[in-house]
Amino acid sequence: MSRAHAATAAQTIGPYWHLIDDAALADLTRFGAQGERITFGGRLLDGAGAPVSDACVELWQSSPSADARFPGWGRCGTDSRGAFQFITLRPGPVAGRGNALQAPHLALNILARGILTRLYTRAYFAGEALNASDPLLLLVEDPMRRASPLAHPAGPGAWQLDIRLQGPGESIFIDI
Amino acid sequence: MMAEPSDFYPVAPGSQPANDSPDYGSTHLRHPRQPLLRFPHTITETSGPRFAATQFPAMIDMSAVAGRAALGERIVVAGRVTDEDGRSVPHTMLELWQANASGRYQHPADQHDAPMDDNFLGSGRVFSDAEGRYQFVSIKPGAYPWRNHDNAWRPNHIHFSLFGAGFASRLITQMYFPGDPLLALDPVFNAVPDPAHRNRLVAAFDLALTRPEWALGYRFDIVLRGPAATPMENPGDHR
Numbered sequence: 001m002s003r004a005h006a007a008t009a010a011q012t013i014g015p016y017w018h019l020i021d022d023a024a025l026a027d028l029t030r031f032g033a034q035g036e037r038i039t040f041g042g043r044l045l046d047g048a049g050a051p052v053s054d055a056c057v058e059l060w061q062s063s064p065s066a067d068a069r070f071p072g073w074g075r076c077g078t079d080s081r082g083a084f085q086f087i088t089l090r091p092g093p094v095a096g097r098g099n100a101l102q103a104p105h106l107a108l109n110i111l112a113r114g115i116l117t118r119l120y121t122r123a124y125f126a127g128e129a130l131n132a133s134d135p136l137l138l139l140v141e142d143p144m145r146r147a148s149p150l151a152h153p154a155g156p157g158a159w160q161l162d163i164r165l166q167g168p169g170e171s172i173f174i175d176i
Numbered sequence: 177m178m179a180e181p182s183d184f185y186p187v188a189p190g191s192q193p194a195n196d197s198p199d200y201g202s203t204h205l206r207h208p209r210q211p212l213l214r215f216p217h218t219i220t221e222t223s224g225p226r227f228a229a230t231q232f233p234a235m236i237d238m239s240a241v242a243g244r245a246a247l248g249e250r251i252v253v254a255g256r257v258t259d260e261d262g263r264s265v266p267h268t269m270l271e272l273w274q275a276n277a278s279g280r281y282q283h284p285a286d287q288h289d290a291p292m293d294d295n296f297l298g299s300g301r302v303f304s305d306a307e308g309r310y311q312f313v314s315i316k317p318g319a320y321p322w323r324n325h326d327n328a329w330r331p332n333h334i335h336f337s338l339f340g341a342g343f344a345s346r347l348i349t350q351m352y353f354p355g356d357p358l359l360a361l362d363p364v365f366n367a368v369p370d371p372a373h374r375n376r377l378v379a380a381f382d383l384a385l386t387r388p389e390w391a392l393g394y395r396f397d398i399v400l401r402g403p404a405a406t407p408m409e410n411p412g413d414h415r
Contacts, residue, residue, distance in 0.1 A: 114202025
């Protein structure tokens with residue numbers, strides 16, 4: 001394998017990235033997307049359990065497919081409680097490698113002051129039958145840790161997942 | 177194992193900063209201690225958002241607000257966005273933000289004792305053309321103190337955000353200026369392990385880009401991860 005150039009190095013997004021933010025970006029249904037509308041939110045916590053209040057959380061989902069009415073991508077800043085919340089469409093199963101099928105999931109990039117290279121994680125939906133055979137979840141041996149990317153219901157159409165950057169209950173971050 | 181058509185090159189050794197970078201204090205409580213989970217890319221990682229200029233209008237000149245010029249040294253920044261095989265990345269969005277000439281951001285959290293400039297808002301957005309080329313106008317950002325260590329100052333820099341082909345190509349980085357004495361002292365810049373990769377974050381002064389009687393020109397080329405042209409033997413074997 002060879003390449004002409006390696007990718008440019010990442011640097012932290014820093015504390016002032018809100019200069020490119022727009023609160024509308026957290027609503028992936030703003031262009032009139034049709035489907036099962038959900039909210040997906042949570043809190044972002046550091047290794048001391050303190051809220052990370054200056055982070056940028058970016059969401060991408062490959063299901064349902066992005067089109068003119070559904071961007072598939074959103075951005076949300078965390079608030080003083082470390083909280084973020086997206087409005088989006090509930091994803092369906094996603095093709096995996098080979099013949100594998102992945103459980104419905106959301107992809108999340110965590111960017112913040114003190115994070116030099118984005119942290120990549122996923123959110124799954126508690127109670128989905130496909131979680132039991134999801135190729136990524138099956139890689140995690142410890143059952144507690146395997147359950148850590150599962151978002152839980154928090155009211156009708158509302159899903160909640162806290163993300164812990166470090167320490168007890170540390171979220172699963174993926175080498176992307 | 178057969179490679180799938182959309183496999184990306186793995187991250188090149190030494191090319192990316194580690195999140196556990198002790199000289200940068202804010203990393204202490206914000207880096208995972210568990211090893212990253214190794215999981216080969218699927219369509220979730222190799223696909224990504226597309227941005228239309230109709231929904232994300234270009235803002236190519238940060239150097240003025242409503243025709244009123246910002247204070248500072250006017251600059252033109254231009255370059256080319258390519259993938260790791262050298263192919264251009266056309267029509268891709270670049271988001272930009274930076275401090276003003278005094279070293280202060282137009283942001284409520286920035287309390288640095290330096291003047292604001294209401295003629296400098298400090299954010300921009302451009303799209304690369306069909307050959308991956310981009311260009312914007314701004315003013316040279318100032319250095320500012322940041323309390324990471326005693327007498328710590330960030331070198332002059334412009335923040336860049338790019339998306340590329342897939343969620344795995346997402347890049348947030350900073351462009352620096354040649355000859356800045358603060359670069360050698362900066363834990364963020366120096367967190368990139370390999371100096372050859374680190375120094376690619378420093379733009380080149382380019383007289384050909386300089387506009388006579390108007391602005392100095394700097395060239396900053398950007399490489400994004402993307403699908404490898406030739407299949408790899410071990411696509412899941414990252415790093």
